[in-house]
Amino acid sequence: xxxxxxxxxxxxxxxxxxxxxxxxxxxxxxxxxxxxxxxxxxxxxxxxxxxxxxxxxxxxxxxxxxxxxxxxxxxxxxxxxxxxxxxxxxxxxxxxxxxxxxxxxxxxxxxxxxxxxxxxxxxxxxxxxxxxxxxxxxxxxxxxxxxxxxxxxxxxxxxxxxxxxxxxxxxxxxxxxxxxxxxxxxxxxxxxxxxxxxxxxxxxxxxxxxxxxxxxxxxxxxxxxxxxxxxxxxxxxxxxxxxxxxxxxxxxxxxxxxxxxxxxxxxxxxxxxxxxxxxxxxxxxxxxxxxxxxxxxxxxxxxxxxxxxxxxxxxxxxxxxxxxxxxxxxxxxxxxxxxxxxxxxxxxxxxxxxxxxxxxxxxxxxxxxxxxxxxxxxxxxxxxxxxxxxxxxxxxxxxxxxxxxxxxxxxxxxxxxxxxxxxxxxxxxxxxxxxxxxxxxxxxxxxxxxxxxxxxxxxxxxxxxxxxxxxxxxxxxxxxxxxxxxxxxxxxxxxxxxxxxxxxxxxxxxxxxxxx
Amino acid sequence: xxxxxxxxxxxxxxxxxxxxxxxxxxxxxxxxxxxxxxxxxxxxxxxxxxxxxxxxxxxxxxxxxxxxxxxxxxxxxxxxxxxxxxxxxxxxxxxxxxxxxxxxxxxxxxxxxxxxxxxxxxxxxxxxxxxxxxxxxxxxxxxxxxxxxxxxxxxxxxxxxxxxxxxx
Ligand SMILES: Cc1cc2nc3c(=O)[nH]c(=O)nc-3n(C[C@H](O)[C@H](O)[C@H](O)COP(=O)(O)O)c2cc1C
Ligand code: SF4
Numbered sequence: 001x002x003x004x005x006x007x008x009x010x011x012x013x014x015x016x017x018x019x020x021x022x023x024x025x026x027x028x029x030x031x032x033x034x035x036x037x038x039x040x041x042x043x044x045x046x047x048x049x050x051x052x053x054x055x056x057x058x059x060x061x062x063x064x065x066x067x068x069x070x071x072x073x074x075x076x077x078x079x080x081x082x083x084x085x086x087x088x089x090x091x092x093x094x095x096x097x098x099x100x101x102x103x104x105x106x107x108x109x110x111x112x113x114x115x116x117x118x119x120x121x122x123x124x125x126x127x128x129x130x131x132x133x134x135x136x137x138x139x140x141x142x143x144x145x146x147x148x149x150x151x152x153x154x155x156x157x158x159x160x161x162x163x164x165x166x167x168x169x170x171x172x173x174x175x176x177x178x179x180x181x182x183x184x185x186x187x188x189x190x191x192x193x194x195x196x197x198x199x200x201x202x203x204x205x206x207x208x209x210x211x212x213x214x215x216x217x218x219x220x221x222x223x224x225x226x227x228x229x230x231x232x233x234x235x236x237x238x239x240x241x242x243x244x245x246x247x248x249x250x251x252x253x254x255x256x257x258x259x260x261x262x263x264x265x266x267x268x269x270x271x272x273x274x275x276x277x278x279x280x281x282x283x284x285x286x287x288x289x290x291x292x293x294x295x296x297x298x299x300x301x302x303x304x305x306x307x308x309x310x311x312x313x314x315x316x317x318x319x320x321x322x323x324x325x326x327x328x329x330x331x332x333x334x335x336x337x338x339x340x341x342x343x344x345x346x347x348x349x350x351x352x353x354x355x356x357x358x359x360x361x362x363x364x365x366x367x368x369x370x371x372x373x374x375x376x377x378x379x380x381x382x383x384x385x386x387x388x389x390x391x392x393x394x395x396x397x398x399x400x401x402x403x404x405x406x407x408x409x410x411x412x413x414x415x416x417x418x419x420x421x422x423x424x425x426x427x428x429x430x431x432x433x434x435x436x437x438x439x440x441x442x443x444x445x446x447x448x449x450x451x452x453x454x455x456x457x458x459x460x461x462x463x464x465x466x467x468x469x470x471x472x473x474x475x476x477x478x479x480x481x482x483x484x485x486x487x488x489x490x491x492x493x494x495x496x497x498x499x500x501x502x503x504x505x506x507x508x509x510x511x512x513x514x515x516x
Numbered sequence: 517x518x519x520x521x522x523x524x525x526x527x528x529x530x531x532x533x534x535x536x537x538x539x540x541x542x543x544x545x546x547x548x549x550x551x552x553x554x555x556x557x558x559x560x561x562x563x564x565x566x567x568x569x570x571x572x573x574x575x576x577x578x579x580x581x582x583x584x585x586x587x588x589x590x591x592x593x594x595x596x597x598x599x600x601x602x603x604x605x606x607x608x609x610x611x612x613x614x615x616x617x618x619x620x621x622x623x624x625x626x627x628x629x630x631x632x633x634x635x636x637x638x639x640x641x642x643x644x645x646x647x648x649x650x651x652x653x654x655x656x657x658x659x660x661x662x663x664x665x666x667x668x669x670x671x672x673x674x675x676x677x678x679x680x681x682x683x684x
Contacts, residue, residue, distance in 0.1 A: 010648075010649065010650060010663045011649075011652060011653055011663070011665065013662070014650050014653055014656065014663035014664050014665030014666075015665050046652035046653055181647075181649060182646065184608030184609040184610045184646065184647045184651060185609060186647075186649070186651065187650065187651055190649040222555075223604070223645060223647065223658070224649060225658075225661045226663070260551065260552070261551070261555055262551075262590075263551055263554070263555070263590035263591070263592040263593060264590055264591035264592035264645070265589065265591060277551065278547075279547075279548040280548035280549055280550030280551060280576070280586070281548075281550070281586065282585055282586055283590075298547070298548075339651065339652070341651035341652045341654065342609070342610040342613035342614065342651065342654060343613040344652075347651070347652030347653070349652075370614065371614075379609055383608065413610075413651070415609050415651065418613070421613065426609070426612075429612070433608075433646065437646070
């Protein structure tokens with residue numbers, strides 16, 4: 001009897017995991033082998049997916065990336081001494097995994113995502129039990145001590161947010177998990193929801209106990225059908241196990257939750273737009289104040305947190321806030337699940353203490369570009385994040401260092417570009433994206449984005465350069481200062497970092513005109 | 517304008533008021549019911565048939581204009597039927613870095629359609645999306661609910677041919 005593990009994470013499926021699974025079962029049946037195939041989440045080494053793992057006396061041994069054609073040979077190897085060209089050895093000893101600090105993603109890719117028994121056997125539920133024993137005020141203190149800051153982009157201290165909701169008067173309160181994950185280059189929320197959804201459920205239940213909220217929602221973008229399905233199945237399993245419901249683990253405290261699906265609108269990742277969308281309205285951004293913490297969903301005190309913020313909480317409650325704060329640097333404490341994406345050989349999710357440099361990320365973890373062409377730029381932090389050239393690659397991945405370099409950390413996504421990238425085109429896209437996804441509430445964003453495209457087009461054509469560069473600066477200033485939310489307010493970040501760090505791409509047309 | 521049932525049926529493939537009513541009735545008590553109802557209607561009919569707007573307005577105590585406003589705000593909701601299959605192609609930054617938008621444009625050109633349009637045989641609607649969360653295996657696509665990574669011209673041509681061959 002052999003136990004095999006193969007991910008069913010959407011990225012693994014996108015690379016053929018279901019076809020490999022079918023081939024394994026076919027081939028095993030033909031050979032009369034007794035095989036159990038457990039479908040897990042992914043450990044995040046997307047470059048190794050589909051990554052097949054075999055339970056052995058020395059732990060789990062990996063084979064990847066698997067193709068259907070590799071199945072017979074790999075099964076032969078497993079039956080013999082294990083040697084095969086695709087064998088990466090014991091998975092946790094492989095440098096890609098061994099060099100990570102897996103706190104939030106410790107179980108992701110390891111367990112059956114919707115098995116509460118598996119979850120508990122691998123350290124799950126301990127945080128919830130401790131939370132129930134210590135009570136709301138002490139939970140909030142523990143989260144404050146951890147230094148945990150929101151992983152959704154703004155980096156607001158989670159403990160302080162919870163304290164506000166806890167202190168807010170009012171009967172019904174809500175926990176809302178922001179799983180809209182719209183930033184290109186990010187997939188950590190999706191990975192966690194598909195690979196360890198019970199961890200998010202546990203984190204939300206702890207938040208509920210901390211602030212006195214009895215109801216929660218996970219708002220998942222519709223582009224994530226697999227995450228939606230896994231999350232829903234995990235909620236059913238959690239209810240059955242007594243982790244959710246009228247009497248959480250026999251404590252007498254009620255907390256339950258549901259999944260809600262977005263409908264294709266980037267702006268619904270902004271927390272107040274998300275709340276309007278959850279209420280069944282157009283996702284228009286609300287003016288603040290009032291803070292959602294005081295008047296959030298249906299006007300009630302509401303915690304809105306990113307998936308990763310909430311999924312970090314079970315570890316913090318299990319091991320203590322102080323233990324978490326020992327990782328990281330400065331005011332960026334704990335671990336950051338970095339998502340390395342785009343034109344890179346070894347893309348995937350890497351969880352490390354804050355502070356890794358962009359250069360080690362791309363060179364040592366990523367092994368350079370996927371196309372093999374020279375590296376030219378990274379964009380950090382999604383569509384509202386900055387573009388960085390080689391000379392800024394020693395910048396560290398933490399909140400303060402990224403801001404000092406003119407960008408932002410956002411949700412921790414890093415997209416790599418080779419030398420075929422045109423940064424003027426990227427700047428134009430930033431405006432185009434803003435124009436397409438603006439909620440339309442304020443003029444600097446709604447009109448500014450469209451004007452921005454026009455100005456960039458004129459620069460691309462080499463027309464009235466000095467006038468149009470001035471116009472671009474003015475426009476960016478207006479958007480930065482006059483927008484109601486960070487959609488309009490941060491669109492200038494990719495535009496201006498592209499312009500300042502890669503001026504040659506903006507001057508090309510002008511030089512060509514002058515030469516003609 | 518008055519429409520006869522026959523005209524409605526011609527313009528509204530699959531429309532079944534009783535079915536729509538049951539969907540709306542079953543969900544109208546949920547908190548913030550509009551999106552769950554719209555998703556359920558689109559799952560049932562493949563689009564949001566316009567007579568359902570008035571039914572929703574009644575059930576949720578909103579105006580018909582408000583319901584329309586909600587439908588038009590979100591990219592997902594279709595007001596006319598799409599193809600038998602829907603192919604979403606990512607054109608956001610991570611996919612840009614691997615040539616996604618170019619491959620997408622070439623597919624549209626080969627199919628003779630634009631973004632959001634359906635092939636003449638009704639087999640395939642191609643939609644633009646910003647990010648599928650498959651950024652470490654870009655360029656990415658989603659055919660109905662099947663994710664596909666590292667797509668190129670050949671892969672896209674095959675997908676479209678498979679969709680066209682599938683008459684189900
Ligand atoms: C345009 C825009 C899009 C956003 N998208 C997301 C998102 O997809 N996921 C997310 O968690 N936060 C997103 N945010 C940040 C949220 O507004 C909010 O700060 C966050 O959900 C709070 O949770 P945290 O403190 O745990 O980060 C976005 C903000 C803006 C302005
Ligand atoms: S900045 Fe843009 S997205 Fe934000 S409120 Fe204004 S119009 Fe809406």
